[in-house]
Amino acid sequence: MPRRARSFATAFTAICLPVLCLPALGTVAAPAWAADAPTYTLTLKDHRFTPGQLSVPAGERFRITLDNQDGSVSEFESYDMKFEKIVVGGGKVTVWAGPLHPGTYKFFDDYHPDKATGTIVATAPAAKE
Template sequence: MRHATTLLSCVGLAALVPGWVPGWPVAPARAQEPVHLIVKDHHFVPDHIDVPAGQRFLISLTNQDDTTDEFESYDLKFEKIVVPGGTITVHAGPLHPETYKFFDDYHPDQATGTVTATQGP
């Protein structure tokens, strides 16, 4: 009877957690705090951020320019428009340890930046 209860618990948990496989550990939920950037005078502030390798993360970007900008990264695989005074959020990762580029597609020679994914100690 105990085996049946465990099996039912696993089947029930698998239904609640998409992609979960019975026997695999379930990671505790964690709140993701976004990394905050602004674009002002067609430059990102800060223009470099560090994130932990192997983890998903959020980038929040607020546009303080008086023109529309396009937050884009071929490396990180996102592209999003941000209107003047607007704020957008993009999801990225998990990343391998290295440096990745992002830019404003409307001002690619001025607004550029990097994300470096680093391994923990």
Template sequence: MSLARPLSIFALALAASFGMVQAAFADEPVKLTLTLKDHKFSPAEPTAPAGKPIVIELANQDGTPAEFESKALRFEKVVTAGKTITVNVHPLKAGRYRFYDDYHEATTEGFLVIQ
């Protein structure tokens, strides 16, 4: 029996499993970490790549509750004083998407920049 055949099968299996790993990474969400302090988001303009699911973690360091909201990104979630929440965002096209604290909308906003 020649060694060539088992080796090529092994090579194919390796290539296939590598492809699956690549596919898993493609769907891996991009994580963004934001803080809210003195009614300002930081960073105020986080960036993320287009076409990837995104998870935004927001830590509210203020002594008042906030409602993390975005019509463009379709989320709305209350975060009480001193707590941290996460919201999921579906894959997006390049652009600038506004978010805000619905309890202080006039002063507290940011933009998710998709590149």
């Protein structure tokens, strides 16, 4: 095979092979903890979160699904939990958080931080007697 043809074949393979393999990545099983992780739902309406506070167990990963019922874009963010997601008006987004130490963690809408705020309280399990 001429050198130019080999270069083309190598470049073609390098570009196309990863693209062709992408569908297979979707068939990888999720980790066991992902199936058991609880999901908490927040609603954003009139630039306010409902509920304004969530209680979660400390030391466990969990999901938060935000249902943005406002007509405008929101930036669901938490410095404490290190996430930031854009959600369009009328859209939903899910973020992973935790595991958290016992304590209170703030979240907010970065576009309306004066109104749209809330907290997550992570509590340690009760001591067994």
